[in-house]
Amino acid sequence: MLQKKGFHYGWVIFAVCFVTIFIALGLVNSPHGLYMVPVTTSLNMSRMQFSLISTFRYIFSMIFNFLFGYFSTKLGLKRTGILGLLSLTSALLLFSFSYQTVLFYLGGVFWGIGTAFASTAFVSTIITNWFHRHRGLVLGIVMCASGLGGVVSSQMVSHWILTRGWRYSYQISAAVVFICACLVTLTVVETPEKKGLEPIGGKSETQKAARQQVSAVKKLSDALKMPEFYLILLSSFFIGFLNNPIYVSVPAQMSDQGIPVSYSATVMSILFFSVAVSKIILGWVYDHLGYMTTLCLCFMANISGFILLIFVKNIYFYYLFAAVFGFSIPLENLMIPLTVSQVFDGFDFKTFVGIMLAVVFLGMAVGNPLMGLCYDLWGNYQFAFVFCLVISVVVFMIMSSVVRRQQHKRAM
Numbered sequence: 001m002l003q004k005k006g007f008h009y010g011w012v013i014f015a016v017c018f019v020t021i022f023i024a025l026g027l028v029n030s031p032h033g034l035y036m037v038p039v040t041t042s043l044n045m046s047r048m049q050f051s052l053i054s055t056f057r058y059i060f061s062m063i064f065n066f067l068f069g070y071f072s073t074k075l076g077l078k079r080t081g082i083l084g085l086l087s088l089t090s091a092l093l094l095f096s097f098s099y100q101t102v103l104f105y106l107g108g109v110f111w112g113i114g115t116a117f118a119s120t121a122f123v124s125t126i127i128t129n130w131f132h133r134h135r136g137l138v139l140g141i142v143m144c145a146s147g148l149g150g151v152v153s154s155q156m157v158s159h160w161i162l163t164r165g166w167r168y169s170y171q172i173s174a175a176v177v178f179i180c181a182c183l184v185t186l187t188v189v190e191t192p193e194k195k196g197l198e199p200i201g202g203k204s205e206t207q208k209a210a211r212q213q214v215s216a217v218k219k220l221s222d223a224l225k226m227p228e229f230y231l232i233l234l235s236s237f238f239i240g241f242l243n244n245p246i247y248v249s250v251p252a253q254m255s256d257q258g259i260p261v262s263y264s265a266t267v268m269s270i271l272f273f274s275v276a277v278s279k280i281i282l283g284w285v286y287d288h289l290g291y292m293t294t295l296c297l298c299f300m301a302n303i304s305g306f307i308l309l310i311f312v313k314n315i316y317f318y319y320l321f322a323a324v325f326g327f328s329i330p331l332e333n334l335m336i337p338l339t340v341s342q343v344f345d346g347f348d349f350k351t352f353v354g355i356m357l358a359v360v361f362l363g364m365a366v367g368n369p370l371m372g373l374c375y376d377l378w379g380n381y382q383f384a385f386v387f388c389l390v391i392s393v394v395v396f397m398i399m400s401s402v403v404r405r406q407q408h409k410r411a412m
Contacts, residue, residue, distance in 0.1 A: 009189070010130040010200045014138060016187050017123045018145045020081070023180045024119045026149010027173055028088050028111070030272055031157035033248040034264065035095075037255045038166040047252065048372030049101050053108040054248065058240075058365035060112025062358040068121045077125060077190045084117025085181035089174045096170035120333065120357075129191045132201035143333070144279050147326070150272025158265035223352070228343055228402050235339075235402075236356045238395045239331045240363025242302055242388055245371045247271055247325065250309070250318070253381050259315060267318045274326020282330055291342050291403060298335055299396040301327035306389040310382060332360055342403050 032054070040050050064071075072080045087110045094107035123142055131138045160169035192199050223229045251264040278301075286294045305325035308317050340352045374384040 008200055009195055009197060010192065012187060013126060013130045013189070014142065016183060017126055017142050020085075020180060020184060021119060021123055021142055021145040022149035022152075023177055024085065024088060024115065025146035026151075026272070027153040027157075027176060028092065029115065030146070030150030031153050031268065033251040034154065034157050034161065034261070034268065035166055035169075036248070036252045037261070038161055042166065043099065043101075045101060046372070046376055048369055048376050050104075051245075051248075051368040051372030052101075053104050053111075054244075054368035055365045056105050056108030057112040057115065058361040058368070060109050061116045062112075062361035062365070064113050064116035065121060065358050065361065068116060071117070072122075072125070077122065078184070078188050081118050081122040081126075081188070082181055082184055084114045084119070084122060085177055085184060086114075087111075088114030088118060089178045089181065090114075092170045092174035092177065096167045096174065126188065126190070130199055132199045140279055140283055144276040147272045147274070147276025147279070147329075150275065151269045154265045154268040154272065158261055162261065223344060228406065231398055231402050232339060232343055232356065233359055235395050235399050236336060236359040237363040237366075238391055239336070240360035240365075241367035242363075242392055242395070243329055243332055244364045245367035246305070246309075246385075246388065247329075248368060249371045249375075249381055249384075250321070252375070253309075254318060256380065259318075263315055263318075267315075267322045270319060270322035271326050271329075274323050275329045276326075278327040278330055279334060282327070282334060286338060291338060292400065294338070295335065295396070295399060295403070298328055298331045299392060301325060302331065302392050303389060303396075306385050306392065309385045310389070333357075336360060339399065339403065343406050345406070 036047060036050050039045060040047055068080070071083075075083065091107040091110035091114060094103055094110065098104050098107065120143070124139060127139045127142060157169050157173070160172060189195050247268070251261070251268065254264045254267065255261065282294050282297065285297060301324050305321050305328055308321040308324065312318065312321070336356050340356060344352050371381060371384055375381055
């Protein structure tokens, strides 16, 4: 008999998903830039070589995001998520014991697989299975854990590096991820039906999702004939280029200017707190003021961030950058699905979101080593910031134009 009243196990799922995102994205991903200076100094590694770790990570995240559906079908959703967390544990351990760049790059491969299997795709599917009512709000709160995790982990990782060294920091992080894998193993149930329950709010529309899946190939072939498809694809690539490679490089730029690492940790904490807050605020803006207003806010934050970095004079510029640029980061995740729903209305949503997110990862993979190359060539990141400022304006104009055109077509 299905449970009707009392505490619903879905809230346990919600809590575990929150912790998983907090650790898989907040602890593993967010503080990566804090390792750049100590690792490159210790191993005599160039910053471009260090940046290539992220390239391997994003390439394999892109590939295995495409393969997530296949693996979750073959292995089961829960086993796929656990495999992802164990892959993240392996990546961190490889980093901690590496003395050669090739082992860091192998760690980047495991990092990419782990992120694809144990973060957004895994958690969003679990939440969709368990929550029908308030699904968007629940998922939004869960995804905020990445920003909150970044706030906390930036301080912890900075302390670990300063007091015990970067190898210890990687090792203790690996232990935390492994504990999270054990938690998922013990608590996560893929669907409420397996516990004799209904989703919170009632049954989900599985038959509709199945019909969409059947028609995905035909709908994709139709989209390939649309110029809008390629314009949004190009925009998605540069969205990846315009965010992650930037904030990963900021701690290194601060170190170059003689700013202590403790201040860098504070800046990153402000940034990730801003990211967490921005997802709630931008969700409210989208619901009440519409897509274009939300897009404008994101790109104004992106453009303003670059201006602050170009003309930075003291630590207060970095604090302001962190607070503002946090509202740009949702371009990578929140705005991609919203853009797909605006431009490809009537097409298979999951197929197009997967494609666009994969291209975002490609942009990150290309952008990180180019930032390192820029520093190796010119000794600073100024040229890269100016280039990205121009690209940001162009991408904003492209996305605005495409969405307005599609809205006009639907209104006719």
